[in-house]
Amino acid sequence: MEFPANRPDLPDILVEEDLGSEDTPRELQFFSRGIMTQSLMRLGLPPERALELVLSIKSELQERGIKRIPHSRLRRMILERLEDLEPEEARYPDRFRYLEEQGGALVVLIGGTTGSGKTTVAVKVAHRLGIEHVVGTDSLREALRSAISPGIAPALHESSYTAWQTLAKFAGDGPEVQRMGFLEHARPVATGINGLLRRARAEDVRIVIEGVHVVPSLLEDTFREAPNVMMAVVNVPDEEEHRERFQSRSYEKSLRKSAAEYLKHFPAIREIHDFIAEDAQKHGFPVIDSRDPERAAALIIERLWRRILAADL
Structure with a gap:
């Protein structure tokens, strides 16, 4: 599932790929509120609800002074918030995982x-x-x-x-x-x-x-x-x-x-x-x-x- 992008709207926060080494630096992308919101809308979230979730992540990162975050950690933050969404039977985390695992063939x-x-x-x-x-x-x-x-x-x-x-x-x-x-x-x-x-x-x-x-x-x-x-x-x-x-x-x-x-x-x-x-x-x-x-x-x-x-x- 896509949530970083190549254009910044939070220029002080970067998302880094989890794979990498000293010889092959990890790829960095800017955290994009717009692309991340669009990705969450694919789960069936209304636009305003998807944006609210993204802004809550943005706020937490800024409050904690985080300038750089691994992709896997950002993913966990998203899943934690999806777990809290109602109704529970909507199973938003499972929708998220389906898009990751199945490639989103809809x-x-x-x-x-x-x-x-x-x-x-x-x-x-x-x-x-x-x-x-x-x-x-x-x-x-x-x-x-x-x-x-x-x-x-x-x-x-x-x-x-x-x-x-x-x-x-x-x-x-x-x-x-x-x-x-x-x-x-x-x-x-x-x-x-x-x-x-x-x-x-x-x-x-x-x-x-x-x-x-x-x-x-x-x-x-x-x-x-x-x-x-x-x-x-x-x-x-x-x-x-x-x-x-x-x-x-x-x-x-x-x-x-x-x-x-x-x-x-x-x-x-x-x-x-x-x-x-x-x-x-x-x-x-x-x-x-x-x-x-x-x-x-x-x-x-x-x-x-x-x-x-x-x-x-």
Whole structure:
């Protein structure tokens, strides 16, 4: 777990590596409040709580006049404070050790329909976990469209909420057809998501994947069951509030055309919204209200950690 850094905000305190000799001097790094706080946020600590812990360490070091501290001693100070944090069942010290021992291979998938707020929540989750890679499933869809013609996969070349129209000639219309069309649209993209997950596992990569195509039933069992892979769906419980999100976009000239399109197809968007939520619940994954993105991100991270620790890794 990272807590020193190469830029000082406490220029009089240095962290030294434990390994070294007279011939090979120990590497020194500056104690960085910012980097250390970010590292503790990966444990699921709220930003203000992580900063409070770091400041308590800073205060103790300064009061004791410590100018140089071994890495192992700083680690012990962190663990001592984590031991005192409540709730006890959160097991923050075990989270800390997991990141040290497992290399921090964390994967989060966030699903949700158009206008659900999934991208906003995904970015916040990635920031708190210190994950640089946020992949939108729309990019996978576009790559697949260039490789698969409309004649082979017509639903793929439609929007998630208009894909049902490719079935209308044979199946008519209505909520069930909208769901069927969405699945036809999402299934090829889910294949790409599974490929991304296999690569992340092989290369020990931390990643957040977000998009309407994150449908638990379309993902491989091995990923649905992996302790370090967390899936969640964000939703907007109030239908009118969901609609208003698109209406508010219509006031911005650059978004007016897309807003009108979304409002036109809102019934299908809402049907997909409900379907994805039902699918997540069926497989035991949480459906989280996105109206407070910070809270939603915190809940997803907490569920991830409890999932990891329940597996006794």
